[in-house]
Amino acid sequence: MADTTSGRKPVSWRMLDAVDRLVAAAWPRGAHGMNGYLFILPAVALVFILIVGLGYMADYSLHELDLATYRLKDEYSLANYAAFFERPVYLRILGRSLLAAVIVTAVSIVLAFPYAYLMVRTQSAAIRKFLLIALFLPFFIGQVVRAYGWLIILGKEGFINSMATALGLPPLDLIYNYPAVIFGLVQYMLPFAVLLLTPALAAIGEEVELASESLGANWVRTFRHVLIPMATPGLVGASVVVFTLTLTDFAMPQILGGGTSDFIANAIYDSYFRISNLGLGSALSIILVVIGSALVALIFMIAGTGTLGISGRNK
Amino acid sequence: MTDPFTEMTGIPVRLDFTEDNEIKPKIWAAVDQGRVPPIHVNWDTTTNATISALRGVTVDLGDLKGLDKLLPIAKPVGLDGWPLVNTYSYVYVCAYRPEAFPDGAPKSWRVMLEERLKGRVALYNDGIGFNPIAVLAGGGTVKDIPDNMEPGYEFYRALKKNDPLLGEDPDFTTWFQNGEIDIACTISVNARAAKQNGIDVEWTVPEEGCKVDTDGLWIPKGLPENEEYWAKQLVQYAIGRDAQEKWCAALGLPPVYPGLEPPADLVGDPAYPTTPEDFKKLVRIPSPVLVENQPVWFARFKEIMQG
Numbered sequence: 001m002a003d004t005t006s007g008r009k010p011v012s013w014r015m016l017d018a019v020d021r022l023v024a025a026a027w028p029r030g031a032h033g034m035n036g037y038l039f040i041l042p043a044v045a046l047v048f049i050l051i052v053g054l055g056y057m058a059d060y061s062l063h064e065l066d067l068a069t070y071r072l073k074d075e076y077s078l079a080n081y082a083a084f085f086e087r088p089v090y091l092r093i094l095g096r097s098l099l100a101a102v103i104v105t106a107v108s109i110v111l112a113f114p115y116a117y118l119m120v121r122t123q124s125a126a127i128r129k130f131l132l133i134a135l136f137l138p139f140f141i142g143q144v145v146r147a148y149g150w151l152i153i154l155g156k157e158g159f160i161n162s163m164a165t166a167l168g169l170p171p172l173d174l175i176y177n178y179p180a181v182i183f184g185l186v187q188y189m190l191p192f193a194v195l196l197l198t199p200a201l202a203a204i205g206e207e208v209e210l211a212s213e214s215l216g217a218n219w220v221r222t223f224r225h226v227l228i229p230m231a232t233p234g235l236v237g238a239s240v241v242v243f244t245l246t247l248t249d250f251a252m253p254q255i256l257g258g259g260t261s262d263f264i265a266n267a268i269y270d271s272y273f274r275i276s277n278l279g280l281g282s283a284l285s286i287i288l289v290v291i292g293s294a295l296v297a298l299i300f301m302i303a304g305t306g307t308l309g310i311s312g313r314n315k
Numbered sequence: 316m317t318d319p320f321t322e323m324t325g326i327p328v329r330l331d332f333t334e335d336n337e338i339k340p341k342i343w344a345a346v347d348q349g350r351v352p353p354i355h356v357n358w359d360t361t362t363n364a365t366i367s368a369l370r371g372v373t374v375d376l377g378d379l380k381g382l383d384k385l386l387p388i389a390k391p392v393g394l395d396g397w398p399l400v401n402t403y404s405y406v407y408v409c410a411y412r413p414e415a416f417p418d419g420a421p422k423s424w425r426v427m428l429e430e431r432l433k434g435r436v437a438l439y440n441d442g443i444g445f446n447p448i449a450v451l452a453g454g455g456t457v458k459d460i461p462d463n464m465e466p467g468y469e470f471y472r473a474l475k476k477n478d479p480l481l482g483e484d485p486d487f488t489t490w491f492q493n494g495e496i497d498i499a500c501t502i503s504v505n506a507r508a509a510k511q512n513g514i515d516v517e518w519t520v521p522e523e524g525c526k527v528d529t530d531g532l533w534i535p536k537g538l539p540e541n542e543e544y545w546a547k548q549l550v551q552y553a554i555g556r557d558a559q560e561k562w563c564a565a566l567g568l569p570p571v572y573p574g575l576e577p578p579a580d581l582v583g584d585p586a587y588p589t590t591p592e593d594f595k596k597l598v599r600i601p602s603p604v605l606v607e608n609q610p611v612w613f614a615r616f617k618e619i620m621q622g
Binding site for chain 2: 068070089093155176267270273275277
């Protein structure tokens with residue numbers, strides 16, 4: 001224990017005292033009621049930077065590219081937004097991205113639920129450890145590496161096709177198409193979904209399920225009327241995260257799509273970097289942000305933010 | 316190329332391998348904001364370099380010595396002065412797997428449409444290097460470019476039915492290496508490098524021809540005076556005989572310095588153009604035309620291929 005009676009305080013204590021004095025000078029006693037807000041300042045600053053960036057993008061999106069100088073014209077116009085709606089390719093790419101986001105979210109949730117459930121309910125420490133390791137291991141492997149891994153497995157000359165050929169079967173087209181992108185995304189998103197579902201399922205006491213069953217409900221009814229409603233915070237959280245990550249994904253369509261299954265993020269990259277059209281790239285980005293935000297808002301409107309424990313009511 | 320320069324001047328050269336499309340906006344932003352650009356010399360495609368020149372972010376290289384002695388292809392077309400200097404040309408060849416073409420090299424790009432090659436054809440994912448050739452393969456002529464690209468789009472629509480793969484330089488090598496494609500439009504450097512690495516790949520210039528293009532060097536505005544001077548000295552060295560001989564031989568590309576011998580494995584290769592006769596088999600679209608039309612061509616290419 002530190003000796004505080006001799007008047008010589010440990011260095012760490014003296015440093016904390018100095019910080020206290022500094023805070024007292026900078027943050028008057030009358031403002032102490034605002035202490036909580038002080039801690040959210042860094043987060044607010046980050047959001048502020050994001051909003052400023054979005055503001056710049058919104059401004060760029062309203063200027064057309066001048067091909068004579070490759071700079072944005074001074075005049076404001078809706079040409080970039082018009083291009084989005086007039087060129088079928090962009091609507092097709094947006095539709096493809098949204099469809100993928102819906103499919104990947106649905107499949108990930110369906111697959112993640114039993115995984116998370118088993119992880120929180122199993123009595124076997126070995127099984128729980130195995131499931132935990134299997135859950136966290138993919139996080140150590142980057143998305144690009146995983147996508148290339150699938151190329152090795154699913155490629156025309158990959159592992160599965162080698163097996164098929166050895167068995168006298170015709171080679172399968174497993175890669176460089178939309179289903180391959182969906183498959184890669186589900187594999188990538190599944191751990192996120194499990195991770196977000198697990199706390200919600202862990203919060204449901206096992207005795208609640210037992211009570212349901214003791215009152216005569218079979219497993220299906222318990223699942224439908226007890227587990228699902230009580231797991232809603234996890235389901236909503238997992239859906240929002242998986243949906244938005246999929247909607248904005250770049251690498252999987254790029255690597256597993258063979259250049260023909262682009263998502264909107266790929267179109268944004270192309271606009272910024274390949275054709276140097278800052279205005280069009282910004283317009284596509286703003287459209288993506290607006291649609292993504294609107295859909296997330298819709299999910300919250302349907303499920304309610306209260307399901308995530310954000311009710312705004314004092315408890 | 317940079318090592319002898321360092322030996323000569325004592326100036327260490329640090330190479331930044333940022334992809335050409337991605338370094339471009341960083342340089343532009345630095346110049347526009349009055350900051351010192353992140354690099355001194357940009358090694359770029361001539362199309363990208365032309366865009367930078369149009370934006371007015373390039374230093375004039377007209378005071379370099381010996382520019383008048385270089386081959387005409389060194390001079391940028393349609394731009395005032397020397398905002399960049401082309402350092403070599405390269406050809407978007409028809410690379411193929413000999414095993415898939417037992418009767419010899421493909422004679423026409425139209426073989427890409429054959430059903431037996433379904434899913435085994437590859438192009439660049441932005442159509443670069445192939446847009447003018449698609450017009451010719453689609454029944455058009457060079458005169459159609461850029462005003463009537465419809466024959467090219469028609470060719471792309473037919474090709475789309477054959478499920479082509481779209482990628483970038485490293486993809487082609489991987490796909491050939493894995494035996495996943497039989498034919499691709501790629502730059503001769505890739506095909507040659509793949510062959511040197513033991514991959515069974517050959518290349519040819521089909522009857523419609525191949526697109527020939529150039530890479531160049533340029534210096535961004537906004538460098539301190541002394542640094543701009545040494546950046547120019549590096550470019551000066553790059554267009555000199557010694558650097559051109561070694562650099563271009565290593566790349567396997569025709570230099571802009573006249574009178575240099577091709578590497579032994581490329582003598583007589585139509586993908587290594589050295590004579591006017593060689594260039595007659597190739598299609599060269601001036602950079603300003605490319606720059607002005609690329610966004611439209613790109614959009615149409617994507618529209619067809621993303622269907």
